[in-house]
Amino acid sequence: MLSEYTHTFEHLGGCAIFDEVSRPSVSKKNIMPLFYFVGETHTLASALRPSLEELCNSTSDFASCTTPHPLDNFLEVDAPSAAVVRLALLDVKRKIRQARLDVQRQSAQTPHHLDSHS
Numbered sequence: 001m002l003s004e005y006t007h008t009f010e011h012l013g014g015c016a017i018f019d020e021v022s023r024p025s026v027s028k029k030n031i032m033p034l035f036y037f038v039g040e041t042h043t044l045a046s047a048l049r050p051s052l053e054e055l056c057n058s059t060s061d062f063a064s065c066t067t068p069h070p071l072d073n074f075l076e077v078d079a080p081s082a083a084v085v086r087l088a089l090l091d092v093k094r095k096i097r098q099a100r101l102d103v104q105r106q107s108a109q110t111p112h113h114l115d116s117h118s
Helices: 042-057 082-109
Strands: 004-013 013-025 032-038 064-066 074-078
Touching: 032 082, 042 064, 042 074, 042 082
Parallel strands: none
Antiparallel strands: 004 013, 013 032, 032 074, 064 074
16 A cells, blocks of 8 residues: 655755655565655756765665656655655755855956956
């Protein structure tokens, strides 16, 4: 029997709605949830995948991010738990924040006469 939950998770300054669907995995002892991020596709998948892999490699767990079809408007994430997905999203948020700070720091160090093309 599938149990379905709908959660809201704040990330990247906005809100993403995803459904967590518990489903049996190959082993009946383990149940691996499947998450759907509605309105998110390849951009979030590309950012999320390395964080998920890093978290799961240390425990030998499986994780994946896919957009089943190019016209689909959702991201499908297989992960060991909601906690792993949350940690991966927080890691993505931290990396984006750091990239923004780096860009601001670089633009503050660039002489203004080099910014204009006139």
